[in-house]
Amino acid sequence: MTVQVRQLATTTPDFEAEFHRVLHWSAETDHEIEQRVESILTHVRGSGDAAVLEYTARFDGLTAGSMKELELTQDELRAALDQITPEQRRALEAAAARVRAYHERQLEACGRSWSYRDEDGTLLGQKVTPLDRVGIYVPGGKAAYPSSVLMNAIPAQVAGVGEIVMVVPTPRGERNLLVLAAAALAGVHRAFTIGGAQAVAALAYGTATVPRVDKITGPGNAYVASAKRRVFGQVGIDMIAGPSEILVLADGTTPPDWVAMDLFSQAEHDELAQSILLCPDAGYIAKVAEQIERLLPLMPRQDVIRASLEGRGALIHTRSMEEACEISNRIAPEHLEVSSNEPGRWEPLLKHAGAIFLGAYTSESLGDYCAGPNHVLPTSGTARFSSPLGVYDFQKRSSLIEVSEAGAQVLGEIASVLAHGEGLQAHAKAAEFRLKNRQGGAQ
The missing domain is CATH 3.40.50.1980 (Nitrogenase molybdenum iron protein domain)
Structure with missing residues (x-):
């Protein structure tokens, strides 16, 4: 044919x-999916572990008496690394080493704090700190993706994230050894055999067993994408793929x-x-x-x-x-x-x-x-304004400002004029109080 x-x-x-017809693709989520995802998120937010257990049994055919039964221990992850074939282990370790080396270079280039002082002694700079806890979603079901584990967990580890929580669906309890082995190599701290919108909800809101994270990364199906879109604001997300x-x-x-x-x-x-x-x-x-x-x-x-x-x-x-x-x-x-x-x-x-x-x-x-470079990439034309997943996605930046007495005399005058122009008198006075020879200022 x-x-x-x-x-x-x-x-x-x-x-x-x-x-135009070739490029056209609707990113709109099916209305029925949106409604079901909203119901799942609401149920997990209200009922926590019980809701996650219910949906895992319904959608993955995996019944458990408690969420602890769905959490993979570090011993289980390391055991998977020992059980895969020598050829698979060599390939996985080589890939992990290259991904780690690339993201360590990325950290050196853009992931460091910096500061400088003006001639009057004012310090200005940027403080870079890693996120405390992130969740990585690894697709399961039709196929298993150990490469997704490496690409999400390794840059988070290189960035210095305190805790990496992995969720991966295991329909009917079928665990993929390569995925678990990749988690052991990539520094995953906790892993749960849950997936779908309910896993996104558990990561975003937290349950008695699943810790709430600061950001969720990793691809998934239409339900996962819809859930990530809805929880954005409660947590950060990488992108909608x-x-x-x-x-x-x-x-x-x-x-x-x-x-x-x-x-x-x-x-x-x-x-x-x-x-x-x-x-x-x-x-x-x-x-x-x-x-x-x-x-x-x-x-x-x-x-x-x-x-x-x-x-x-x-x-x-x-x-x-x-x-x-x-x-x-x-x-x-x-x-x-x-x-x-x-x-x-x-x-x-x-x-x-x-x-x-x-x-x-x-x-x-x-x-x-x-x-070595990350395979989590912007799609649907969003590369016009988005970047690959990287170390920078697992860090945040805080501005550093330390104004000297001399600097306050210069900056205070500027701020006073602009604040009065905006009708924000308290802003203006806060700057003016630090000016010498000003009424109400330092003597």
Whole structure:
């Protein structure tokens, strides 16, 4: 069966309309999901552990007499690390080491406190402190994601977070050893086998057993996304993730089967995932299309890939690589591959992307698992104003201000004028009291 991937060209009159249809995706949550999530949050907030136990039994088929039965001990996490195969352990440890090294560099670059003194002795600066407690949500059910454990827990650990609490659904009690082993490696302090909106609620509000956190990170299904949106303000969140995306900028020098498989790598996530190729070489686009036809029947998740490519995928012929870069900036993709023998030539033209993968050998999948940078990335065009998850997401900043007596004479005059202009006389007087030779001020 032929794969009907949409093929566009920027030279055609209807390109803009067709391009808009390719990008269109509604982020609105289903009204029924919203209502059910609101009910779950309210129930967990009011009944705590009892509500979480009820929903875990209903949705995951996992019955427990108390929440303590759903908490994984450190011994269980370490035991999982010992039970996985030697090959899996080596891979997990290597990935964890690379992720940790990258985020330690990030800490050195942007995660430190700083201060300076003016010539009058006034100290100004910034104090960086880690969050006290964070919750990380790790998806479970259809698949298990040890890589998500590493990408969420390690930057939190590097940032200095006091306590990392993991929640992961285990439908019918089926635990994934790689997920538990990753938690042991990544420094997770407490872990609960709960998921869905009820797990988000437990983390946001706290129960008798699950501690309330300051921030929740990690991806999930529509119920998890809706719950994170609703609890924001009670706690911080990382982002509301949409379907996964890959955009490949190709100059025609990469083997076409490599590019076809890279498009598959995101399409296999789910039917709403988006895979787009931008290329100025029409002949090369035809070769990629041929490889899509050849390789798809070999893929175990071919039905999902086909639905994704036919529903939201596109092969776009551009006038030039420069135009391809312009279109990429309009899309602001989650994953952006520059599949070229001159990636450094095009990278300066690229402003908006969650992560940029440079060169033919840099497949997006390496970033997902072990390259080092975080794979929790902004989607749905939010890379225009958002960044990957990082050390900075697990820290907060406080301004430092220590005004000297001499500095108060200069700043006080400025503040007094502006405060009177705003009609805030107490503000003005507070500054004026510290001025020498002013009525009511220091003598």
